[in-house]
Amino acid sequence: MAGVRRRGVGGNPLTDRLDPGAAAGYDTGMIDKFVHSMADAMAGVADGSTILLGGFGDVGIPTALLDGLIVQGARELTIVAVAGGRDGSAIEQLLALGRVRKLICSFVRPASLAGRLLQRGDLDVEIVPQGTLAERMRAAGAGITGFYTPTGADTLLAEGRETREIGGKLCLLEYPLPGDVALIEAWSADRWGNLTYRDSARNLNPVMAMAAGLTIAMTRNVVALGEIAPESVVTPGIFVNRVLHVPL
Amino acid sequence: MEFTPLDRNGMAAWCARDIPEGWLVNLGIGIPTLVADFVPAGREVIFHAENGVIGMGPAPAPHQVNPFLINASTTHVTLRTGGSYVHHADSFAIARGGHLDLCVLGAFEVAENGDIANWARSADEPVKQVGGAMDLAIGAKRLWVVMEHVTRDGQSRIRQRCSYPLTAKGTVKRVYTNLAVLDVEPRGFVVREMIPGMTLEALQARTEAKLHEA
Numbered sequence: 001m002a003g004v005r006r007r008g009v010g011g012n013p014l015t016d017r018l019d020p021g022a023a024a025g026y027d028t029g030m031i032d033k034f035v036h037s038m039a040d041a042m043a044g045v046a047d048g049s050t051i052l053l054g055g056f057g058d059v060g061i062p063t064a065l066l067d068g069l070i071v072q073g074a075r076e077l078t079i080v081a082v083a084g085g086r087d088g089s090a091i092e093q094l095l096a097l098g099r100v101r102k103l104i105c106s107f108v109r110p111a112s113l114a115g116r117l118l119q120r121g122d123l124d125v126e127i128v129p130q131g132t133l134a135e136r137m138r139a140a141g142a143g144i145t146g147f148y149t150p151t152g153a154d155t156l157l158a159e160g161r162e163t164r165e166i167g168g169k170l171c172l173l174e175y176p177l178p179g180d181v182a183l184i185e186a187w188s189a190d191r192w193g194n195l196t197y198r199d200s201a202r203n204l205n206p207v208m209a210m211a212a213g214l215t216i217a218m219t220r221n222v223v224a225l226g227e228i229a230p231e232s233v234v235t236p237g238i239f240v241n242r243v244l245h246v247p248l
Numbered sequence: 249m250e251f252t253p254l255d256r257n258g259m260a261a262w263c264a265r266d267i268p269e270g271w272l273v274n275l276g277i278g279i280p281t282l283v284a285d286f287v288p289a290g291r292e293v294i295f296h297a298e299n300g301v302i303g304m305g306p307a308p309a310p311h312q313v314n315p316f317l318i319n320a321s322t323t324h325v326t327l328r329t330g331g332s333y334v335h336h337a338d339s340f341a342i343a344r345g346g347h348l349d350l351c352v353l354g355a356f357e358v359a360e361n362g363d364i365a366n367w368a369r370s371a372d373e374p375v376k377q378v379g380g381a382m383d384l385a386i387g388a389k390r391l392w393v394v395m396e397h398v399t400r401d402g403q404s405r406i407r408q409r410c411s412y413p414l415t416a417k418g419t420v421k422r423v424y425t426n427l428a429v430l431d432v433e434p435r436g437f438v439v440r441e442m443i444p445g446m447t448l449e450a451l452q453a454r455t456e457a458k459l460h461e462a
Contacts, residue, residue, distance in 0.1 A: 056299040056318070056322070056336075057299070057318050057322030058318075058322065059299075059315070059316055059317075059318050059322075060316075082336075083379075106378055106379050106380065107376065107377035107378055107379045108375050108376070108377065109375075109377070110375045115375045118374050118375055119374050119375060121374075127376045127378055128378075129378050129379075129380065129381075129382040129383050130298065130336075130340065130378070130379055130380035130383060131298075131340030131341075131343055131344050131380060131382075131383030131384075131387075132382075132383065134335075134336040134337040134339075134340050135337055135340065135341075135344075137337070138337040149344065150344075150386040150387075151344060151382045151383045151386050151387075152378075152382045153386075154414055154416060154417035155382060155413065155414050155415065155416070156368070156371055156413045156414075157378070157382075170417075197333075198316040199314060199316035199317040199327070199333060200297070200299050200300055200301050200316060200317050200318055200333060201316045202300055202333050202334070202335050203299050203300055203335065203336050204335070204336045205335070206335040207335050207336055207337045234335075
């Protein structure tokens, strides 16, 4: 429970209302998703895993967890991210270490390691329109086994794939994109794993949290259960397995 | 006749002039991003950024940068009072679900049938940068394009048919170039406006597609 403020009898009545066990003086640490080391956070991430990696630009990227993944050593990874990473990014380090088998993303910068590997034919890349990428993960989290969208249906990306006309529009069949592991960045978290995000750092993080078998969040702030108002929880803790406190 | 092609800001201002109050608008990367800077003060337009920002405001003063708040071009922006954040799937639901009154994109080429090409210069190009363009191009109620009229080596970007791989088919409604404003109608490109000093004849000489008078 380190990192989580514990309350007993006589705690904050406002938040104790939300955590009656604490108000009654019981040990309330039954559900505690906080892990206390990077090794614990990354435990069990297997070779060959599909890793959903949150963030857009430099915002909302769980950089510390990526560094942890590099140390942890899993190989043959499929990385799902909005982009192939700039030079100097943690994705570039994973690529440089030869740990990535496949990249699934919406664009790759020519002037990046991913771009150079792609041009040499040394990296398997699946380009997915950004909205389709997000929706495929949402579908994975929501149990939707496929959907049709006009996005990309009239383009090269549809070659050799199933299309059909719906409502007068050509549509492309897309399948869900589940992850074995999601690495996400949150702004605040409680011990149930309820999360909030800071400004546009929300981006893909909540969608990925729903779509992975093992969701590992890093959080900038730790708060007591009940401190995030219920109507302000963005990702309910049910979608989160482990939380590591990584202060700003 | 003498004429001076518009610069990037001039094109952005031309486009901004025509965005009415109350519209929800997504601006693509490049010149379209500049459009927000030219909406007349006091006209309330709600700008959406694909990374989940609704009600995006102008760039902050250097000492007021919020490192957690960026736009689709990954540059720092502000949030207007009344603005909100959504996650990526909801953000693209806004785009794909027909909730945007307007999307403004840059492009390599636009064709007279409304086709747009803005993500790859050839089918064989290994490095592709689709980003959110395909979702935005099919989903908005209107798609406008802001781009230079011709390429650096003088090739017309206003085409009978696109020569580059398509981003979407038949969705462009209007094009703002550094020379003219063109509407895409069933008969093809219709010239709405030209820069001072430009003639229809001179414009046609720089345009591969057939131009129609309004």
